Amino acid sequence: GHRNLLVHGPLSLVLMLSVLQSQLKDGQMIASLTYRNLAPLYAKEELRVCIRKDRENEQKYEVWIEGKSRGYAVKGSATLSHIEERVPTETRMV
Numbered sequence: 772g773h774r775n776l777l778v779h780g781p782l783s784l785v786l787m788l789s790v791l792q793s794q795l796k797d798g799q800m801i802a803s804l805t806y807r808n809l810a811p812l813y814a815k816e817e818l819r820v821c822i823r824k825d826r827e828n829e830q831k832y833e834v835w836i837e838g839k840s841r842g843y844a845v846k847g848s849a850t851l852s853h854i855e856e857r858v859p860t861e862t863r864m865v
Contacts, residue, residue, distance in 0.1 A: 776814040777811050778811075778812035783812065784806055786836065787834045787847060789820075790820040791804070791832060791834055791849055794822060798853050799851050799852070800852055800853075800854050801850075802850045802851060803849065804849040805848055805849075808845050809845060810844045811838075812845070817839055818836055818838055819836065819837040820835075822834050830850055830852065831848065832849045833848055834848065834849050835847065
């Protein structure tokens with residue numbers, strides 16, 4: 772009953788991760804991302820991947836995909852963390 776082939780749900784996740792990753796600064800990484808598919812996305816139709824930083828917590832982002840009708844098709848939230856730099860420990864041979 773669908774008008775065209777559907778976009779696979781996990782592909783939506785990959786698209787959101789890719790866009791979010793492209794906006795990270797050095798030393799940042801995605802710690803978690805939860806999402807929910809709300810409406811179908813169709814092959815060969817325009818979609819828009821959007822992100823918005825939380826105003827109160829710079830480590831949190833809203834992430835969503837809008838379908839052809841510009842409504843939410845996928846909605847999620849992400850949390851970032853900082854990559855810890857590891858200082859090499861000195862090794863001594865005795």
